[in-house]
Each structure stands twice: as C-alpha cells, then as structure tokens.
Amino acid sequence: MSKSSSSSESRAPDPGLLWQKPGVETDARIMRFLAGDDVVLDREFFLHDIEASRAHVEGLARIGVVTSGESDAIARELDRLAEDFSSGAFVLDAQYEDGHSAIEARLTARLGEAGRKVHAGRSRNDQILVATRLWLKARLSALHALCIDVAKVCLERAVADVLPMPGYTHLQRAVVSSTAMWYAGYAESFIDNAQRALDTRAWIDTNPLGTAAGYGVNLALDREHTTRALGFARMQVSPIYAQLSRGKFEMAALDALGTVLLDLRRLAWDLSLFTTAEFGFVHLPSEYTTGSSIMPNKRNPDVVELMRASYASVAAGRTEIEQLLSLPSGYQRDLQFSKGGLCHGFTRGMAALELLPDLLARMQWNAAAMRAAIDPAMYATDVAIEAAVAGVPFRDAYKQAAAAADEAGRGRTPEQSLAARTSPGAAADLCLDELRVRWEKLKNT
Incomplete structure (x- = not known):
C-alpha cells in the first residue's frame, strides 16, 4: 500500500497485513478497494480505539495473559500514541490498513513482544463495535x-x-x-x-468488547472490568x-x-x-x-x-x-x-x-x-368562538363569521386577540414555567 511523506517520528515499521498468509500475493487494486477510505474514517474513532485497547489490556493482566509490568508499559505507550495523534505527530494514513492495525503496529514497534500480545482475546470486529x-x-x-x-x-x-x-x-x-x-x-x-x-x-x-468476532473466545475475559473501565452502563x-x-x-x-x-x-x-x-x-x-x-x-x-x-x-x-x-x-x-x-x-x-x-x-x-401583515379576516376565528361562548351553536357561529370575515377585525387589535387566547399553551398562557421545569431536569441529566 502507498506510503505518505509524514515524518519518520510518526512512523512504525511497515506492519503489513494482520491477516496476510505466507506465499499469498496481494493485488494493489484489490487492496485499494478493500481499504477504501477506512483508514481515514478510523481517525474519527482512533482515540476511542486506544481507550478500549487500554481497558482490554488491563483485563488481560487481570487474568494473567500479560504481566502487570507489560500492562503498565502498554498503557504508557497508548497514552503517548493518543498524545501524538492529537498533536499531529502520529498520522493515521494509508501506511496502515486501518486504525486497529496502526495501534498494534505502534505497540509492537515500541515494545516488541509485549506489543504483540495486545490482540489476544479480541477481534477487529469487537474493536470497531466498542x-x-x-x-x-x-x-x-x-x-x-x-x-x-x-x-x-x-x-x-x-x-x-x-x-x-x-x-x-x-x-x-x-x-x-x-x-x-x-x-x-x-x-x-x-x-x-x-x-x-x-x-x-x-x-x-x-x-x-470481549465478544471478539461474534462467538467469544477460550479465555475467561474480565468483561465486567472493561465495562466499568470504559464507563458503559452494562455489558452486551x-x-x-x-x-x-x-x-x-x-x-x-x-x-x-x-x-x-x-x-x-x-x-x-x-x-x-x-x-x-x-x-x-x-x-x-x-x-x-x-x-x-x-x-x-x-x-x-x-x-x-x-x-x-x-x-x-x-x-x-x-x-x-x-x-x-x-x-x-x-x-x-x-x-x-x-x-x-x-x-x-x-x-x-x-x-x-x-x-x-x-x-x-x-x-x-x-x-x-x-x-x-395581520389583516381583519384573521380575527374571524375569535369572533366565531366568542359567539359559541355566548350560546350560538359553533357551526352557526362559524358560518356567520365566515360571511362577515372581512369585518371581523373591526375595532380589534392583535394584543386583544392574543390576550383572549387562554387555552393552555396558547398566547395568553404559554406554560413557559412548565417548559422550564422540563428543561431544568434535562439540563442536569
């Protein structure tokens, strides 16, 4: 895959493809199609992927797959990677197949064997999900x-x-x-x-995290720990x-x-x-x-x-x-x-x-x-309802107001119309206090 001209400081050695088998040739056109814009889109998720990798490694240490020393070293390198990515010193680009492989490549380049342990018990499937x-x-x-x-x-x-x-x-x-x-x-x-x-x-x-490729793994992963560490409400x-x-x-x-x-x-x-x-x-x-x-x-x-x-x-x-x-x-x-x-x-x-x-x-x-822009006919509904309140059947009041719509506004003002609109939520009773209570409750959630 093509390499960009970013500084060598941002580079790990070429990681190759995580899934590549010996003796199998790769076609550049096919690789471009497979990769698409995936590595660019992964920039959106990269810091979260790093965060989840830290929790995963902590979980591996809790069940003895990595040592506490290795876990601490990996955590430090993940912190440095997050800082380098945020500052622009590390560039996630077409050197890598995706963000997941970039994390593993960086850890392997910096930590050797400890970095190669990080993927135990997980798949790129649960990585992107989390x-x-x-x-x-x-x-x-x-x-x-x-x-x-x-x-x-x-x-x-x-x-x-x-x-x-x-x-x-x-x-x-x-x-x-x-x-x-x-x-x-x-x-x-x-x-x-x-x-x-x-x-x-x-x-x-x-x-x-911990569901791997969709069928679990033969490790007693501490999924409750990763759930708590990542701030999730519950485990899937x-x-x-x-x-x-x-x-x-x-x-x-x-x-x-x-x-x-x-x-x-x-x-x-x-x-x-x-x-x-x-x-x-x-x-x-x-x-x-x-x-x-x-x-x-x-x-x-x-x-x-x-x-x-x-x-x-x-x-x-x-x-x-x-x-x-x-x-x-x-x-x-x-x-x-x-x-x-x-x-x-x-x-x-x-x-x-x-x-x-x-x-x-x-x-x-x-x-x-x-x-x-408020013309006299816009008061016709007020006239009809006032007549209904006075005892005229509404359909009769409606017809009377329609017949004299152009005269409906004579002697009326917009303020009078608004003040008379007393149904809850209408102009004279906007119920703003009720809305503020709902807003305050949500604001503090």
Missing part, C-alpha cells in the same frame, strides 16, 4: 447539550419578544400569533429532542447479538439526530420565508448571509439554506446503513461501509446545529412588518 459505541455516546451527549442550548435561547426570547405576527396554515394567513408562541413551539420541540438524545444514548450504552452479553446489533445502533443514533434536523429544517424554512422582501419579518446577523457573485444588491441567507439542507446527509447516511443490512447473522465485510454514512451524517448535522443557538439569539424581528 469504538463506535464510545464515539456515538460522545456525539449523543453533544447533541443533547446543543438541544438544551437551543431550547434555552427559545425560552428566553419567548419572554423577551412578545410581538404580534401572523400565524399560517397552508402558507395562508390564518390567525393572530406571536413571536413568543413561535419560540415556545421550538423550545418544547428541542426539549423533546434532548430527551430523545439521552434515551438513544442509554440504549447504545452497552459494552461489546451475547457475542452473536453484538454482531446482529451492527447497523441497528448506528441507525438509532442517526434517527435521534435526524429528528433534531427535521425541526431545524422547518425552522430554517420559516426563516427563509420570513427574511424575504415579501415577508420582511426577520433580519439576520450579517455573518449569516452572503453576497451574490453577480448581483450587487443581494444578501442571501445561505447559512439558513444549508441548515435546511443538512437533514439530507443524515437521511442518506441512515439509508446507506439500512441498505447494508440485508445480511445473515455473523460478521460480513459489507458492514465496513457503514462508517462513511455515520460519520458524514453526524459531521454535517452537528455542524449545522452548532450555529443555531447563536443565530436564534441574535436574529431581529420587524414588528411593524408583522403587524401590517
């Missing part, structure tokens, strides 16, 4: 924190910005609404999204299920992210409409817009549009993994391709979400434009 679960636990924790941040901004602005605006159904003006109602809606949505991120993390929080018991779960837990994580991105897509659609000259309801911070390459008069909401588009990457990643899972039990190499969709979906989705709290905190509403 590294992926650790990686996803971290990503889902970050997703939870971002949802909490978005909900916080929305709750704060639901109090600070109580401005009348049109409420729409079918993109047609419907009833009087408010910016506070808009923020409250997204606040509750992202509170639910934060809960789902936690629930998905809890479901994924199980340790597959069945080696066969460890392999059956591949794809399932990645899709579950992408589903949790996708739920958030669907809300972001709708929010971005709102802002895309509200920033047009035809609406003119919202002004975005200048950093969130770009100019046209040909039209000097233009400022485009490109950031919002790419936020809207980001769900596509998450959905594509999930679909790619789902399409790989038409497989029998046991490991199949098809599953190598699951890394790409998972990494791409989370990278793009999280990048979009990271921008959202600041955007929501700094965008500005155009109160005059929103008030001007």
